[in-house]
């Protein structure tokens with residue numbers, strides 16, 4: 001694997017983030033011919049965000065589940081949004097989540113008019129306004 005050269009950091013000089021310069025990957029991608037062929041099938045079908053492949057994925061995903069209510073969404077942010085909507089989270093509600101977390105959880109909490117708070121042992125048991133806890 002070819003690693004990018006170290007980024008020159010000049011104190012006081014503003015630098016921008018460039019993922020191609022990252023030395024340590026956040027994750028490793030593991031895909032091969034099966035995934036490439038699936039991507040090709042989707043692109044050739046001209047159905048990118050819904051359609052037969054998404055329906056097949058949802059069916060397959062709930063094949064062994066107790067119920068059949070599974071819904072594919074485009075990303076985790078959309079999934080968090082739907083989960084909070086399903087719980088009827090809104091103004092006056094508090095959603096506990098780690099202080100060090102991806103911003104999507106806080107964004108979706110605030111987007112619904114609720115308040116995010118960090119877990120603290122002094123606030124145990126949770127106040128009545130606490131409606132749910134989102135793990136990191």
Ligand SMILES: Cc1ncc(COP(=O)(O)O)c(C=O)c1O
Nearest residue numbers: 075076077078101102104105136
């Ligand atoms: C903990 C966590 N929540 C939510 C997200 C948002 O995911 P997405 O970019 O798919 O919306 C991420 C993305 O890395 C994440 O790490």
